[in-house]
Amino acid sequence: MHELGLVNYVVKEVDKFAKENGVDKIKTVTLEFGEVSGIVPAYLYNYWDWYTKKHQMLEGTKLKCDEIPAVSWCDDCKISYDTIAYGKTCPKCGQGNTWLLKGNEMRIKSIEVFEDEEGGSYDQSGNA
Numbered sequence: 217m218h219e220l221g222l223v224n225y226v227v228k229e230v231d232k233f234a235k236e237n238g239v240d241k242i243k244t245v246t247l248e249f250g251e252v253s254g255i256v257p258a259y260l261y262n263y264w265d266w267y268t269k270k271h272q273m274l275e276g277t278k279l280k281c282d283e284i285p286a287v288s289w290c291d292d293c294k295i296s297y298d299t300i301a302y303g304k305t306c307p308k309c310g311q312g313n314t315w316l317l318k319g320n321e322m323r324i325k326s327i328e329v330f331e332d333e334e335g336g337s338y339d340q341s342g343n344a
């Protein structure tokens with residue numbers, strides 16, 4: 217059940233972010249994780265639901281997940297290929313001298329807060 221630990225971690229990070237930035241409501245949290253990280257989004261969403269009901273700051277906070285495609289590299293052929301399709305076997309030489317380039321990571325991609333409705337956006341292009 218590493219999804220529960222993951223949600224725990226995310227909640228902690230979001231908490232820290234909120235404190236550091238003086239934010240008391242979070243709009244959206246976007247996670248990014250690899251295709252072969254073993255994370256099951258459905259579990260994540262379940263735990264997230266459960267947490268957001270207990271945690272006032274996260275009330276109504278949406279969780280989004282972005283998947284990073286898994287890509288492997290063959291050291292013999294010097295090519296990268298789709299891990300999901302071929303696994304550890306290089307599609308060119310059929311050997312297993314390969315390693316995962318990406319697709320096993322997990323990170324918080326962004327945390328979005330509710331903006332004050334102050335009207336107008338600031339343009340920094342300058343107006344000399």
Ligand SMILES: [Zn+2]
Binds near residue numbers: 290291292307310311
């Ligand atoms: Zn190869």
